[in-house]
Amino acid sequence: MAKTVISIYEKSEADALETVGSAAGADMLEIRVDGFSSAGAAVDFASFRSRARLPLIYTRRGAGFDAGEASRALEAGFDFVDVELDRTLEPRSLATFSSRAILSFHDFETTPEIEPILSRMKSFGTAAIKIAVTPRRFDDNLRILRALEGARGEGVTLFGMGSRGLYSRILAPYFGSALSFVAAREDAAAAPGQFTSERAREIWGRGELTEPDAIFAVVGNPVAHSLSPVIHNAKFRRAGVSAAYAIAEAETLEEVGSRLIEGDPLAPRGVSITAPFKIDALEMAHENGSNISARALRCGAVNTLVRLPDGRLLADNTDVEGIAAGLGTRRGGRAAIVGTGGTARAALVALRLADFDVSIYGRSLEEIDGTANAEGASLRPLERLERFEGEVLVDTTSADALVPYPASIARPGNLVIDAAYSPERSDRLEDLVRDGVAVFGGTAVLEAQAVSQSRLFIQALGRRSQ
Secondary structure, eight states: OOEEEEEEOOSSHHHHHHHHHHOOSOSEEEEEGGGOSOTTSOOOHHHHHHHOSSOEEEEOTTSOOOHHHHHHHHHTTOSEEEEEOOTTOOGGGGTTTGGGEEEEEEOSSOOOOHHHHHHHHHTTOOSEEEEEEOOSSHHHHHHHHHHHHHTTTSOEEEEEOSGGGHHHHHHGGGGTOSEEEEESSGGGOSSTTOOBHHHHHHHHOSSOOOOOSEEEEEEESSOTTOSHHHHHHHHHHHHTOOEEEEEEEOSSHHHHHHHHHHTOTTSOSEEEEOTTOHHHHHHHHHHTTOEEOHHHHHHTOOSEEEEOTTSOEEEEOTHHHHHHHHHTTOOSSEEEEEOOSHHHHHHHHHHHHTTOEEEEEESOGGGTHHHHHHHTOEEEEGGGGGGOOSSEEEEOSOTTOOOOOOGGGOSTTOEEEEOOOOHHHHHHHHHHHHTTOEEEOHHHHHHHHHHHHHHHHHHHTTOOOO
């Protein structure tokens, strides 16, 4: 079973000691002494040992191997020392403490051929091996997972870094990776793509992770902060199915979609699709003879694509349900949609099904012109949003956007549905609630659309959902 390691990466030794005292929910702690601003000063290893209640790993990244400092850490009670592999390192350099050494290799630019590196590292006979590389394309993640399958049971830790490496980082413990490195806090990540120990527990749960019968993922760009792995992995655990859900950030939908269509066993069997690929997904569904739901055709966008056990593809748009959940029992009236992407199309369909008169505000109105005409919606430039007079506003812009809302919407009884989630957006929604406005936020939209999406994923496993 994979062990979780919290990397303590702070700017000072005092801050690191404080974090060690509060760290919880892990099997080991890694003290990243290279993060200290006083890098040349001697580290008080004994204080770390007395403060910590978990096994400790000493790591000084970015410097040549210092056998003297490593020895002092071990003598003070540290359990392991991290030793970075370089061209000059020889097995005899670690002879005196190889049984307490973690030999590591990092590539912050690419994903090189893994097998030759792993073969050389095995010759050192260390207690553990860690390889962290940087995927540039989705296929790099598949190479990482295949290498992990070949090294199962050998104490190897292997995963991808950065946002493009989240697919293999999340899935690595399912495929036998020995250690999973997480951060104590979001602002204290020790490596690109490292998420917090709290998020790790939400994604992986607390039980043993075994190789899943099927993989699912959210595909988008950017998509690193998606909450979908938390939501869907929890649903899989409750349903008792052998499945895992990850993040696949990619330059194009084709990178991931082609592997799904081919049936690569390490690629997703089903995907949630987010910006900017929802319209591309409909085109992919058409090109591959998918069974496309009526609502996806009506939206002109797809947010769910699965490969069924018989090889057929099924395409749907569950975003309609997410927006409809926010509307509740409201029917009729005037509504504004902000934005013109795939989610805006789903919002338009949901609002029209509830008999709303809809106006769409955006900068690229040509993107939604066809769907708007078919649904009888008005198109207006974004700067005219301030003149909107109505009861419902649906914001489908990206999480980093903060479009000013019209003053008229901040009236008691009105409704704002915000399909994105970010701290800045949350603050604005809280202000609206204080004004008496009903609010349905991005997390609620995501969870609502995930209900039927999860049913489709379980269907892809050849099972009926409960």
